[in-house]
């Protein structure tokens with residue numbers, strides 16, 4: 001801005017001049033509203049265009065005081081003087097400067113305060129060139145703090161006739177005044193008569209900020225127990241509107257009980273005697289009403305803990321209908337729930353015949369096993385842990401000794417595996433003795449004078465006794481009798497003196513069974529020569545021949561040596577010629593002086609007999625004739 005040097009004219013004169021210069025014109029351009037955040041700086045432009053070039057221009061800025069029509073000047077400037085007026089709110093915070101490239105001035109307000117929200121007037125006076133005025137409304141903004149929501153902790157009953165206070169929300173220190181909106185599950189709640197009231201309290205703080213408190217009054221329904229309530233604060237900022245949402249809160253809704261349910265919590269499935277049963281009761285009201293438990297329609301109250309009735313070690317007598325009753329205090333109505341309890345049972349098994357039953361061989365018997373149960377049962381018969389039948393009847397046909405034994409029936413309840421019982425019967429089968437191998441006559445041969453053992457084994461119930469009759473031998477005796485539970489065994493030892501026939505009779509009260517033996521006596525050949533295997537003969541003959549040959553050579557050698565006098569003859573003594581560590585077959589030649597009349601050479605050799613304790617066997621005798629005093633003994637020792 002440029003002020004012509006000679007244009008200073010007193011204010012009074014300006015006003016007078018202004019009144020008659022109507023033909024001259026100034027076009028003013030100012031923004032209606034300038035928006036700014038608190039504490040920031042605001043720029044207000046004042047642009048003007050003169051229709052006639054002015055000789056001097058005078059600029060003044062005014063503000064309108066809030067709540068009054070009076071204006072206060074805050075700035076004066078012409079081409080010689082620029083004054084920021086003393087004693088105003090803007091002292092020290094405003095500057096006025098030229099607008100670059102354009103005819104006009106820029107008012108800058110630093111550190112904007114809430115109280116700066118006013119109308120700013122720009123007055124331009126060009127004397128004869130005319131004058132003009134424009135205004136701008138400065139708006140100041142400061143966002144409020146985040147909204148704080150608080151729910152009502154106490155339960156709210158759906159039976160309340162009027163909307164109840166359920167939550168309050170506060171947004172503090174905002175400028176300008178923020179708004180609060182309520183939401184239920186993200187949907188806005190608009191006030192509705194008799195259903196939703198919103199009570200708002202706006203406080204102007206001494207600092208100039210606004211704090212808004214909002215209370216939601218709401219007629220709750222049962223569905224609201226799971227709803228989430230929240231509030232939202234909305235406020236303006238320069239050039240925009242913003243919102244901030246609070247967290248969601250729950251409310252506790254109280255509603256009457258209309259339905260009561262009673263059910264068996266444990267055990268799962270069927271109940272058997274001895275089980276501990278838990279019946280639980282639940283109503284659909286909130287808070288849960290107190291319950292009482294009853295048997296059938298009885299007025300007597302069963303002892304229970306809260307919502308659970310525990311029946312320990314139930315019996316079939318506990319079966320029946322149980323009832324849970326709840327009295328709603330609001331509506332004063334009794335609501336009940338029923339549950340049927342069926343306690344299943346399986347009585348001990350009754351077996352017929354009981355304990356022990358005696359059967360005769362060949363007889364038939366039907367055994368039964370029954371156990372009373374509230375459920376369908378299954379019966380299996382076992383003998384020696386083997387399954388022998390199913391069903392509650394067991395048919396024993398044509399009894400034999402194998403039939404005898406302990407029969408166990410096991411009764412189970414397929415639908416309730418915990419239930420099972422068992423019973424047993426011991427079957428004894430009586431009959432005539434049964435001899436082992438009685439059907440064939442035992443024939444055997446034995447050397448005369450030898451002993452033979454004959455045995456008989458018989459079984460029966462009652463136990464058989466065994467007796468023998470032997471013909472053909474005077475010399476026999478029973479060497480063993482043994483009786484087990486069902487068997488009797490007898491063993492006799494007989495000397496074979498001639499052909500023998502023997503019988504053994506197994507006898508009890510029920511009968512006799514006989515087993516026959518016949519023994520043919522064979523005369524003994526009194527040969528003491530040991531038996532030689534045929535194939536060994538050839539080898540032995542060969543060895544004998546070789547020995548004779550060797551003997552002949554040795555004899556000649558000895559005779560020759562004797563003649564030469566190398567070996568003393570006729571003296572008592574023994575010399576051994578030992579070939580140490582020779583081949584596998586070691587030959588020991590032993591020379592003995594023998595004074596006995598008969599000299600002999602004993603030849604020993606390896607025999608093929610593997611089982612014999614001795615590996616040496618006598619294979620024959622050779623008479624020593626020529627050597628006289630010498631006897632040669634050949635030992636063929638095996639390795």
Ligand SMILES: *[C@@H]1O[C@H](CO)[C@@H](O)[C@H](O)[C@H]1NC(C)=O
Nearest residue numbers: 083084085086087088091092
């Ligand atoms: C402006 O204020 C200062 C002190 O704040 C004072 O000295 C001065 O005289 C005042 N001027 C006017 C014109 O009131």
Ligand SMILES: *[C@@H]1O[C@H](CO)[C@@H](O)[C@H](O)[C@H]1NC(C)=O
Nearest residue numbers: 177178179234235236241242
């Ligand atoms: C607050 O509510 C008033 C009245 O409904 C409305 O004029 C104003 O724009 C709202 N303010 C905000 C920040 O939404």
Ligand SMILES: *[C@@H]1O[C@H](CO)[C@@H](O)[C@H](O)[C@H]1NC(C)=O
Nearest residue numbers: 225226227228248249250251
């Ligand atoms: C609301 O309340 C229910 C029961 O009181 C609770 O299970 C649920 O977590 C709550 N939800 C919130 C968001 O607090």
Ligand SMILES: *[C@@H]1O[C@H](CO)[C@@H](O)[C@H](O)[C@H]1NC(C)=O
Nearest residue numbers: 361362363364365396397398
């Ligand atoms: C045993 O039962 C079978 C077949 O059921 C029958 O043929 C037989 O005569 C019966 N025996 C006795 C001794 O009753």
Ligand SMILES: *[C@@H]1O[C@H](CO)[C@@H](O)[C@H](O)[C@H]1NC(C)=O
Nearest residue numbers: 451452453479480491492493
């Ligand atoms: C016969 O039995 C007796 C006694 O058990 C036994 O000592 C003997 O060796 C047996 N004799 C024969 C030839 O088996």
Ligand SMILES: *[C@@H]1O[C@H](CO)[C@@H](O)[C@H](O)[C@H]1NC(C)=O
Nearest residue numbers: 467468469503504505512514
């Ligand atoms: C054995 O039984 C037969 C007939 O079964 C009888 O003749 C014999 O005398 C009996 N012998 C003995 C020793 O009991």
